Amino acid sequence: MTVVESAIQETGGTPLAILRDICRFDSGGTPDRANSDFYGGTTPWISGADIAPDGRLSPRSQITELALTRSAARVVGPGTILLVTRTSVGKVAIAPYPVSFSQDITAITPSPEALDTSYLVEFLKSQQDYFTGNARGATIKGITRDVVRNLSIPLPRLPEQRRIAAILDKADRLRAQRREALAHLDALTQSIFNDMFVLNLNTFTEVHDLGNVCDFYAGSSLRGGESWTGQDHGFLQLKVSDMNRRGNEVQIRGAALWSGKPGAKSATLPAGSIIFPKRGASIATNKKRTVMRPAVLDPNLMGITPRASVDIYYLHHWFEKFDLTSLSSGSSVPQLNKKDLFPVQIPVPPLELQQTFARRVAGVERLKEQHRTQLAELDTLFESLQHRAFRGEL
Structure with a gap:
């Protein structure tokens, strides 16, 4: 032997x-x-x-x-x-x-x-x-x-091992193709933004402090709450971990917790807001998400909501180019505060131009949503195949 x-x-x-x-x-x-x-x-x-x-x-x-x-x-x-x-x-x-x-x-x-x-x-x-x-x-x-x-x-025997590996590899390659398609669509959106705004930046005479065109929301301790199972009313209770939840890669549509009541006024923001980490190592991930429904933020998150002169699509894509770590303060624990973000300079093009951008991007976003849905389905399929493969069920 x-x-x-x-x-x-x-x-x-x-x-x-x-x-x-x-x-x-x-x-x-x-x-x-x-x-x-x-x-x-x-x-x-x-x-x-x-x-x-x-x-x-x-x-x-x-x-x-x-x-x-x-x-x-x-x-x-x-x-x-x-x-x-x-x-x-x-x-x-x-x-x-x-x-x-x-x-x-x-x-x-x-x-x-x-x-x-x-x-x-x-x-x-x-x-x-x-x-x-x-x-x-x-x-x-x-x-x-x-x-x-x-x-x-x-x-199992080597031929069976190779068969299993080939099935998993094929499923994984299908996921990779969807991710690549999403990356191309992301690049297309950024290209539209650059063509409409970045290349013509000098033609925009209005530049404002971010704090003068947006409202700020600082998180606070979450009160109560229950598991979110798809409730279409009330308030999502958001933590940094919810930014990594499947389906929340760009827009926040769900969370682990939910409440029928709002939280503190300073932490309860409306749909159409942008959230990002404000404390600790998660700032370095530079993640931003658009919240698609009312939500309450925990102490590790911060949010901004555009006022009438700024379109949410424009704000989101301008903010995507912004590096959060360039503003974070704090010696042992990095953090962001309203005073750090308020004076940040943001060009504000004419609202009509921002809205034209929003309409163009909306079409790209619909395609991205289709790819994200298909990717989520492929992720679920891959996890099922993976689970079955190493239990002798594939």
Whole structure:
């Protein structure tokens, strides 16, 4: 009996194996950045930040042979799995060429007679919640190698592994196509904005303080509330986490909590407002969302509502170009205040021109909404396939 065969346990007709028994794990390292002899070579070197969510690599550094001999950095060959185990935990890629990597990444090489590389990649993707739940660290979170090494993986025969991986890969590529289409539509909207306003900025004589053309809302403690299950009246009770809720990528249409009553006057804003984080590390995400129905903000959110001279579509796209971190204050905990935003200068074109922009963008938004709906359906399908794949039901 081989080592691989002895590692496999028969459970309910589907073999299971422990990754440590059928994979090799390699650590990376970072050459001393103060040593110029270590950088500028020909070997791509990556950290977790150089792996995109879709698995593409974008190396920003090249290291030398000297760096490889005098540091913990090492090179792995094409086909090696690269799993981010520190910082952006759970991102995974397959090396398309020889590459070196930092200590934020664990390289995994499966035993070829037992485990298909693409199948293992799909399995690791399915473990994102597990990795996140096991991440530890006060400021920089990560998982230990043992968290990965001790994972049990369903292990059908290689042809079946390849079949499962191909199904999941095809579903994932359909999702990627929808995301790419949305990105193109986003670029189209921004192009319309630039053509109508940015390129002709000098022709607009009116420039105002943001505080003179918008009303501000500061969050406060949420009072009461119950689970939102689609109620079409009342007030959404919004937290920063609701900005990441599926379907809320651009416009806030739902939340975890809801209330039939408004909150504090300073925290209750109308539909057609823009919200953004105002405290902590979430400011750096630079996320802004348009609220499509009345809502109450918690203390970590802030909102602005345009007055009569500013159209919400114009405000939203102008604000999208604005970097929140350029205004945040606070030493240990970054934060935004009304006094930071009030004096920000905003060009205010004639309202008719803003409304022309809004009409053009509305058509693009309808297309985007169709793609977002289809993407949500594909996400649900992919999660179902992923769940079934590793239970022997696909």
